[in-house]
Amino acid sequence: MALRETSLPEPSGPALSGAAPPMDDGDRERLLSGRHHDPHALLGAHPVPGGIAFRTLRPYARAVSVVIGRKRHRLTSEGDGLFSGVLPLKSIPRRYKLAVAYEDGEHQTADPYRFLPALGELDLHLIAEGRHEQLWKALGAEPMTHEGVAGTRFTVWAPNAQGVRVAGEFTCWDGTALPMRSLGSSGVWELFVPGIGEGARYKFEITSRYGHRFLKADPMARCAExxxxxxxxxxxxxxxWGDAEWMAHRGDVPVHEAPFSVYEVHLPSWRPGLTYRQLAEELPSYVRDLGFTHVEFMPVAQHPFAGSWGYQVTGFYAPTSRLGTPDDFKYLVDALHQAGIGVIVDWVPAHFPKDDWALARFDGDPLYEPGDARRAEHPDWGTYEFDYARTEVRNFLVANATYWCEEFHVDGLRVDAVASMLYLDYSRDSGQWEPNVFGGREDLAAADxxxxxNATVYRRNPGVVTIAEESTAWDGVTRPTDSGGLGFGLKWNMGWMHDSLQYMSKEPVHRKYHHNEMTFSMVYAYSENYVLPISHDEVVHGKQALVSKMPGDWWQRRADHRAYLGFMWAHPGKQLLFMGQEFAQGAEWSEAHGPEWWLLDSDYVAEADHRGVRDLVRDLNHLYRRTPALWQRDTDPAGFRWVLGDAAEDNVFAFLRFAADGGPLLAVSNFSPVVRHEYTLGVPDDVPVWREVLNTDAGCYGGGDVVNADDLKPEDGRITLTLPPLATVWLAPLV
Structure with missing residues (x-):
């Protein structure tokens, strides 16, 4: 198959009378072997004594003619697919075409080698400086009209390559005919190919400095097979886009002072088989009904192995094609925004897989990964780490972060595996790493x-939030960059998650010995801006689903599950809950079949058990959003006060949350399986009457319906109430 624009009759007319000057043997050999840095100097049209010389490289062609206006002039074969000749002209024609005859007919196209570079000097300067914040508009495949001709500009960064060529279905995956030119010292190769447009499949054929030749997918590809x-x-x-109103107002309130309740989703398995557009018909209404403010998608960037759940990315600029096109993904984001739901995307700049057609040793040498094999290899995942000290690699990733925000309107990036980036000795033994210049274990380049x-994303995209999955005590993860912090907006509170689940997994009779595991989080609660995550990582690989982590029989497990969610939603920090846990599915999540929706079917004998938990999550979210005390002062110590933090013998926790105007909410959790009658708690003096606004033991949620139906009036600064078993109760002032 050849480059084609229009089909023409058989060539006619004489060959050009003048012979083109012979090509230097070295140039010829390098051109044919894909090792020439400047094919435009050899191919195309050039002034020579006696006129204009035309030369083209068309392997497998029977004949090639130059078409100028209505006249055709046949070129002479030089062998090896080279055709040339001289036309007695005073200047290079502004426009000419090549008529190329193959076995299947003759096809006409503009000559790719008559065009000036389609990439500007400013782009090259910014790339060299590592400051091209819209790198995707400079590198990759860009359909465009260049010098009045429609086609595609191909550009790629491969500084160690001897030569780079474009290969695709339009060349039968042979790059011989389309060598690219090197644009100076930038390491960027460029070629404008006329007649190639949207939907064309392509790769880059790279010849390394060692003479090896291989095909690589485009690191900047915006779409993939x-x-x-x-x-x-x-x-x-x-x-x-139809989300202008959402985009205009999403940053009106800083995220740490706003309600933020996240439903984590693995898109391919939420409803297996649905495309992006089909998901747009179901997911927004489901999430909106349950009251979540945001969804968080596990990585949607292109990844070859579905079992990696998206965490081994090969196409950082392309949404996974398994569910549709990039525009289909935009349609889904748009639908969520129009439903009033924010979109967070998991982003994976910590590592990339070693697939030989992707980023690994991209131009034959370590390029995106460090040259030191000890630093390049990620010991946990069999992948490569990025070289954060390299200007162009850092630019590739920084631009990628803002790309998802600008091109896909996402409202946040949850950055995966930050701890593995920050420490040189992460999962490495002595001798497998080298200290930094100060003798420490911190990866200074990764921190920079x-x-x-973070600084770039926040500056360019008002209203966006970045979230760190960071499990260590690194200081200042959510501190602004101008104060020496890393600049994230929020951080997953892995300590709270670990400690609280450890507590909940104990039989109630043993919980008093682990009481501090539920209170310790408040020792450091205001050191960072936190998200409380019950994520996919906690419900796979033998860790059990959330409800199955709880001890006891099925009733007790569901009760614990509900009580825990009530405690979590009241605790300082934002919330994240993985799909399936909102209705207490008992099995671990599997990407093969997703949530067990059948548990909610009306013909399932225990469907009320699961519907009750889902109804609780709905009420938690809607009440949470209406209660500023639960989110307005999440990062302010004045927004929290223990009422009862040392009742270990009772397995009871009670605390107050306060809104900016001082309005309180009282949360009380009883993690013992007994009813505690006439339980007294101290409350603020300025609230005359308290009313129960949520009780996880309510009958409508599948509980025993031990509730406080009557309003509670303090006496001597204390209220007396009934605490249901394995339950959380919320009390608010009677308005």
């Missing part, structure tokens, strides 16, 4: 990269 196929696809967006990424 459905795995296991690996080609990149030329793409241009045509989506018309994260600061740059």
């Amino acid at each position: 459905v795995p296991p196929d690996t080609a990149s696809i030329v793409h241009a967006s045509h989506h018309q 990269f994260l600061r740059e990424m």
Whole structure:
């Protein structure tokens, strides 16, 4: 298959009378072997004594003619697919075409080697400086009209390559005919190919400095084939956004002072088989009904192995093609925004897989990964780490972060595995790493990269939040960059998650010995801006689903599950809950079949058990959103006060949350399986009457319906109430 624009009759007319000057043997050999840095100096049209010389490289062609206006002039074969000749002209024609005859007919196209570079000097300067914040508009495959001709500009960064060529379905995956030119010292290779447009599949054929030749997918591809196929696809967006109101107001309130309740979703398995557009018909209404403010998608970037859940990315600029096109993904984000739901995407700049067609040793040498094999290898995942000290690699990642925010309107990035980036000795034994210049274990380049990424994302995208999955005591993860912090907006509170689940897994009779595991989080609660995560990581690989972590029989497990959610939603910090846990599915999550929706079917004998938990999550979210005390002062110590933090013998916890105006909410959790009658608690003097506004033991949730039906009036600064077993109760002032 050849480059084609229009089909023409058989060539006619004489060959050009003048012979083109012979090509230097060295140039010829390098051109044919894909090792020439400047093919435009050899191919195309050039002034020579006696006129203009035309030369083209068309392997497998029977004949090639130059078409100028209505006249055709046949070129002479030089062998090896080279055709040339001289036309007695005073200047290079402004426009000419090549008519190329193959076995299947003759095809006409503009000459790729008559065009000036389609990439500007400013782009090259910014790339060299590592400051091209819209790198995706400079590198990759860009459909465009260049010098009046429609086609696609191909650009790629491969500084160690001897030569780079474009190969695709339009060349039968042979790059011989389309060598690219090197643009100076930038390491960028460029070629404008006329007649190639959206939907074309392509790769880059790279010849390394060692003479090895191989095909690589485009690191900047915005669309890719459905795995296991690996080609990149030329793409241009045509989506018309309808979320202007959402985008204009999403940053009106800082995220740490706003309600923020997240439903974590693995898109391919939420409803297996649904495309992005089909998900847009179901997911927004489901999430809105349950009252979550945001969804968080596990990585949607292109990844070859579905079992990695998206955490081994090969196409950082392309949404996974398994569910549709990039515009289809935009349609889903748009639908969620129009439903009033924010979108957070998991982002994975910590590592990338070693697939030989992707980023690994991209131009034959370590490029995106460090040259030191000890630093390049990620010991846990069999992948490569990024070289955060390299200017162009840092630019690739920083631009990628803002790309998802700008092109796909996402409202946040949850950055995966931050701890593995920050420490040189992460999962490494002595001798497998080298200290930094100060003798420490911190990866200073990675920390600088994260600061740059956060600063850039926040500056360019008002209203966006970045969230760190960081499990250590690194100081200042959510402190602003101008104060020496990493600059994240929020951080997953892995300590709270670990400690609280440890407590909940104990039989109630033993919980008094672990009481501090539920209170310790308040020792450091205001050191960072936290999210409380019950994520996918906690319900797989033998860790059991949330309800199955709880001890006792099925009733007790569900009761504990509900009580825990009530405690979690009242605790300082934002919330995140993984799909399936909102209705207490008992089995671990599997990407193969997703949530067990059948548990909610009306013909399932225990469907009320699961519907009750889902109803509780709905009420928790809606009440949470209406109660500023639960989110307005999440990062302010004045927004929290223990009422009862040392009742270990009772397995009871009670605390107050306060809104900015002082309005309180009282949360009380009884993690013992007995009813505690006439339980007294101290309360603020300025609240005359308290009313129970939520009780996880309510009958409508599947509980025993031990509730406080009557309003509670303090006496001597104390109220007396009934605490249901394995339950959390919320009390608010009677308005």
